Amino acid sequence: TQLLEQSPQFLSIQEGENLTVYCNSSSVFSSLQWYRQEPGEGPVLLVTVVTGGEVKKLKRLTFQFGDARKDSSLHITAAQPGDTGLYLCAGARRGSGGSNYKLTFGKGTLLTVNP
Amino acid sequence: DAGITQSPRHKVTETGTPVTLRCHQTENHRYMYWYRQDPGHGLRLIHYSYGVKDTDKGEVSDGYSVSRSKTEDFLLTLESATSSQTSVYFCAISKGQGAEAFFGQGTRLTVV
Numbered sequence: 001t002q003l004l005e006q007s008p009q010f011l012s013i014q015e016g017e018n019l020t021v022y023c024n025s026s027s028v029f030s031s032l033q034w035y036r037q038e039p040g041e042g043p044v045l046l047v048t049v050v051t052g053g054e055v056k057k058l059k060r061l062t063f064q065f066g067d068a069r070k071d072s073s074l075h076i077t078a079a080q081p082g083d084t085g086l087y088l089c090a091g092a093r094r095g096s097g098g099s100n101y102k103l104t105f106g107k108g109t110l111l112t113v114n115p
Numbered sequence: 116d117a118g119i120t121q122s123p124r125h126k127v128t129e130t131g132t133p134v135t136l137r138c139h140q141t142e143n144h145r146y147m148y149w150y151r152q153d154p155g156h157g158l159r160l161i162h163y164s165y166g167v168k169d170t171d172k173g174e175v176s177d178g179y180s181v182s183r184s185k186t187e188d189f190l191l192t193l194e195s196a197t198s199s200q201t202s203v204y205f206c207a208i209s210k211g212q213g214a215e216a217f218f219g220q221g222t223r224l225t226v227v
Contacts, residue, residue: 033215042205042218043158088158092213102173103213105150107157 003027004091004106012112016078021109023089024071030092032065032072033103037086079113086110118142121206121219128226134193136222138206140186146209147189148216149173149181151202158205164189165212196226 005024031050035043047056049065056063062075088108118141148163160173162181170181180192203223207216
């Protein structure tokens with residue numbers, strides 16, 4: 001069972017369109033992070049959300065953390081070809097038995113923005 | 116960019132041979148991680164380290180071992196490589212537990 005479910009898995013849109021991708025779980029996270037990964041590269045952190053209900057904006061990207069800290073969304077306004085990439089969410093929670101916090105990644109949303 | 120270097124970047128090896136991947140950081144971060152990334156599975160944690168000589172298993176640790184003898188180096192060893200270990204391997208570092216992770220560029224490993 002995947003701890004973090006991302007949807008959609010694939011998204012292909014035209015330049016200028018808006019889009020939203022989702023990251024859902026039945027578990028509560030202490031924080032949630034969004035990364036973008038380009039082909040042949042490692043993921044790069046975009047934002048971290050910590051407080052339930054928190055909204056963060058990064059230029060045309062808006063990130064929201066659910067009130068219950070179980071889900072998150074990423075909204076992109078007026079998408080551009082440079083937004084193309086794999087978007088990954090990752091939740092931080094303490095491991096079983098009170099062990100160290102671990103990051104668990106969703107499988108990602110592969111976004112293609114066509115010119 | 117965070118100072119993380121993975122080596123080698125690409126490797127082809129035969130089934131049954133030992134393989135060691137190296138991750139080197141210049142950031143003095145306490146936590147280091149090894150992930151593998153596969154289509155349909157996303158990023159999965161293999162092992163991680165929370166200090167020199169302190170390591171723990173992740174969700175897919177079978178067939179892998181790690182060592183950290185210095186803060187800056189974290190080694191991942193496949194004792195006897197199998198075709199199921201063909202993957203892209205990423206090293207990551209972070210300052211604290213569950214904190215933002217900074218990733219290396221990855222190592223593409225093919226086991227034939």
